[in-house]
Structure formats: C-alpha cells, structure tokens
Amino acid sequence: MTTDHQVIEQLSQYRQKKARIQxxxxxxxGSGITVSRLNEDDQLQELHRRLRGLPSYMYLSAREQELESIAHAYLGGKYPSGIKMQKRAVSVDVMDDGDQKLLRELRGKIQKVIEARGYELRDGIDxxxxxxxxxxxxxxxIDRIDFLLTxxxxxxxxxxxxxxLVHVEGKEIDDVCTExxxxxxxxxxxxxxxEKEYTFLAQ
Known part of the structure; x- marks a missing residue:
C-alpha cells in the first residue's frame, strides 16, 4: 500500500511530471513523428493495453499468453509500470535461450506495429x-492526481x-497566505x- 509520505510526494511532483510530459x-x-503522436495512435494504444495489465484470457492468443507468462515469471510476480522499471526488474543473465527468444518476440510485436504505421524510427525500439x-x-x-483533487x-x-495553490501551481507560502x-x-x-484528507482519498 502507498504510504502517506509517498502520496504527498507524488502530489508535490505534479509540476515536474507535467514538465517531463511536455x-x-x-x-x-524520426521522420517528423513525435512520441506524443505515437501515443495517440489507436493501434499502438491497443497493443499497450494488451501488454500492460488486462486479464490474459480477454485478449491474448495461446502464443501471446506464453509470452506473457515468461515476462511475468522474470518479474517475480510483480508487474511494475514503465519499461525502465521492468527492464531493471528482469535479470537477463538468468534467462535461457528459449526465454530470450520469447522476450525478443514480445518486443518485436511493438516494433511491427510502429513500422506498420509508416514510421521510420530514429532510435532503437527499446x-x-x-x-x-x-x-x-x-x-x-497526472490524471489520478487531478481526479483526486476534483x-x-x-x-x-x-x-x-x-x-x-501549493503543489499544482507552486506558489510561494507568503503569496498563498495573502491569497x-x-x-x-x-x-x-x-x-x-x-494533505491528510487527500491521503485518505488516495489510499
């Protein structure tokens, strides 16, 4: 469960997260295509939904379920969000050749979707x-924080x-006191x- 400190820390990072999104x-x-445009692509969104959290039986073929089971096995029963966290969670050294092949196939599925949309990639798929x-x-x-505040x-x-005023707009204390x-x-x-009331809602 998220601790009180973590909840407020997430809230206090609102402006930083918005800047990072921008x-x-x-x-x-590559080819004038931005990450935000990729993110708006319906097919790519669908693939990400399939790879990140829905129950397998709702969308995966038998082969895709095999891929998922291998990925989850190396995540130790956890499924952190974000490729960076997932890559840190998976120890490549312990994978056998068969597992390596399956995970390469999983990554290749995403690359094929991007390339099928006619995008020439500047960087590697990872x-x-x-x-x-x-x-x-x-x-x-950000959407979660906005929802909780509303x-x-x-x-x-x-x-x-x-x-x-404090966390989203980042105003100085004296200015807030005056306002x-x-x-x-x-x-x-x-x-x-x-903050205590916000934390109660967030947990």
Missing amino acids: ALSTYSV QIIERLTELQDLQTE TLEAYRPNDAELLR ISVSRRTFWRKLSEA
Whole structure:
C-alpha cells in the first residue's frame, strides 16, 4: 500500500511530471513523428493495453499468453509500470535461450506495429518504447492526481484549493497566505489537514 509520505510526494511532483510530459511529447522518433503522436495512435494504444495489465484470457492468443507468462515469471510476480522499471526488474543473465527468444518476440510485436504505421524510427525500439511508456505512466499519474483533487473539491473545496495553490501551481507560502487570508501558522495547519484528507482519498 502507498504510504502517506509517498502520496504527498507524488502530489508535490505534479509540476515536474507535467514538465517531463511536455519534454517527452516533443521527442522525435524520426521522420517528423513525435512520441506524443505515437501515443495517440489507436493501434499502438491497443497493443499497450494488451501488454500492460488486462486479464490474459480477454485478449491474448495461446502464443501471446506464453509470452506473457515468461515476462511475468522474470518479474517475480510483480508487474511494475514503465519499461525502465521492468527492464531493471528482469535479470537477463538468468534467462535461457528459449526465454530470450520469447522476450525478443514480445518486443518485436511493438516494433511491427510502429513500422506498420509508416514510421521510420530514429532510435532503437527499446528507447522508443521506454519513452512512450514513461509518457503514458506520467499521464496516468497526472490524471489520478487531478481526479483526486476534483473529488476532494466536491466536499472540502478549501482543502482542494490550498493543495492546488501549493503543489499544482507552486506558489510561494507568503503569496498563498495573502491569497487565502491566513497567517503562516494557520497556513501550515490547514495544509497538514488538507494533505491528510487527500491521503485518505488516495489510499
């Protein structure tokens, strides 16, 4: 379960994540195609959905289920989001030749989808998948934070406003105190209360 500290840390990284999304969105994979454009591709989105979390029986063929089982075996029962985390989780050294072949096939499926759309790739497929998956993961995190703040706003609007001013907009403490007409001491008390309520929703 996510700890209170982790929940608030994720919230406090909102602006950094948004900046990273913007940077990733403009990354060119070649021929004027950006990662954000790849991310909007319906076929590629569908492939990512298939590879990242849905129950196997809903979409995978017998061969694809075999590929998935190999990948999960080397992830130790866990399935971290993001290609970078997954690559760290999988120890290539312990794979036999058969497993290596299956995992290469899995990666090749994604490359074929990209190439089938007429994209000439500037970098290797691993680099592109890593950036694409990071973009998707970050956007999911941002969407989650936005949802939680909107939910909080429905019954504690002052808490939601304070969290947005501090964590989303990144305003200075004195400016926030002036805007909501409170002292610094009251600010810290209200912020602590707002973060506790946000954490309750997030867990």
